[in-house]
Amino acid sequence: MHRLKALTIQRQLFTIIILFVFIPSLLVGWFWYQASTETIKQNAIDSNMKLVDQTSKALDMYMENVEVSTYPFIDNLNIQRFIRPSSLSPYALFMLTERIEDDLFDQMIEGRPDIAGISLVTETGRQVTDYHRMKEMLQMEDIHARNIALMERVDELENFHIIGVNRLGATPVLxxxxxxxxxxxxxxxxxxxxDIHLKHMAHITENISLGGFHVRIVDEKGEVIYDPAPDQLGRKLSKEQMTYFQPLHDSSNPLDVQTREENIVIFHRSEMTNWILAAQIPLQTIMADMIDLRNLTMLVGTIIIILGMVAIGGFSLSITRALTYLQKLMKRVESGDFSVRSSKIRFKNKEIGRLFESFYVMVTELKRLVQEVHLSRFKEQEMKIKQKESALQAMQSHINPHFLYNTLEIINSHAILENNMAISKMTTSLAHMFRYNIGNAKQIVQLTEEMAHIRSYMEIQKARYRKLEVDIDVDLEEAEQVSTIRLTLQPLLENAFLHGYQQHKKKPTYMGLSGKAYADYYEIRMVDHGGGMxxxxxxxxxxxxxHKSDDLSAISKTFTxxxxxxxHERIRLAFGYPYGLHLERSDSNGTVILIRLPYADNGLRYKGHQD
Known part of the structure; x- marks a missing residue:
């Protein structure tokens, strides 16, 4: 200790760093690496086991989904007629086959991109097949023969049975x-x-494969269901290779981990399909990051210690000189001189260097602010010019719709001359909608105006959908006393067409609007026969x-x-509580929306109904 005190401060610091920082860091780092290697290895195995388990469960869920999608075929009347051994005329058989293909096969194939094709085969040898999605030419005779062979061994199979990997041409399928x-x-x-595309299973196992795993799925007979190498699909494993998976077959535990040579192999057996998913990952892949982290830690620690030893000697002198020079620069700024950047003295200390950079940034910002004060008047003039330009553009936007109205009138005239009243009616309805949307900036309107707009809108929709029935039962005398917001009903109707019918792949068949007067409000009942929510x-x-609050912006973010x-928010902002929307019913039979609106004078001027 006495010898240590006799050394200079720089040497004392260097000796202390070597004895109490550098050497202990090396020893602790070495023991830490040895002790944590097994822990990291086990943690990696546990996390990867969860990943394998999740992947296997995802495959089970997918196969369950495939099984559920076949339920509609069991009790379908057309299917029952087709499999019945009774004789059918060629024409009747042809029409029945067409209905099965159009109503059942097309719906399933178009709704599931993972399905390559479907076949329906009966005990008497009748078959219906649909493989139009396949891009290559197929030998349908081979498919028919395969189907007959499967039907002959139907007693050996379960109600829903996974046969295994086959090939449609060059395409592997399950x-x-x-x-x-x-x-x-x-x-x-x-x-x-x-027949299901095996590439869908490749998508399911993609996440686990990205982690460096070699994944293989084998069924209980030793047939390869999935392998990254395409030529391995459908290959039957040898008895020697099957012993690789045998311990898991004989165990009630669906998970197993084995260390073989330089690899870790994680097995998972599906309780639904009895498939075994084997994921193999090299030990080097797990430990490589740990080794790199150790080497990086040692390198960074050594560099920090060396830089610290070099910086200690000149630290005191450099900081004093830097602060003195900074004080002189600040006095120049106080006198109004903003050109204070200098390179006469270069400071090696990083913290002091950043301090000078911050000072120079501050001076530059002060100079910019002074210039902005002088330019503020010019910016004000520029804003006035832009406002005038905006006003001119607004005037032009009111001129353009008149050209559109005139064009629609010309189309209407030509339609009348050609005695095409359907086009005339649609053109008139469209012109009315444009006038209502653009022609008046007033937001609060009478319900009669909104209903006239809706009638034009529904005329156009009836032209689009021939089977659409529109039922509007709103008393116009009552509607004259009701206030609403412009374009309130059209978005709700569009929502019904989009989410009620189109999203559920149903053709629009009915839209109903009815009104009823109450003492405190007027209620519109909107009904559709869509798929609901x-x-x-x-x-x-x-x-x-x-909610009684008018601001629903935060709540609206939670809805897709x-x-x-x-x-609802537009109505609530204009008229307040309790006006707005309420969903009375929404299910597979349709949706009923109630819209509460105020009277124009908030009075009780209505006829007939009083609850």
């Missing part, structure tokens, strides 16, 4: 079957054969509608579709 029982005899008289979502909307929220 074949599954669904037994079809007769509704009258309960005998097995038919079979549904579904989930009960949870409907309750969430009604909870938002029941904000059309209903926007209409």
């Amino acid at each position: 074949t599954v079957i669904r037994k079809l029982h007769s509704a009258s005899t309960y005998w097995i008289e038919g079979m549904l054969v579904v 989930e009960e949870e979502i409907m309750q969430k909307y009604n909870l938002a509608f029941s 579709s904000i059309g209903l929220i926007n209409v």
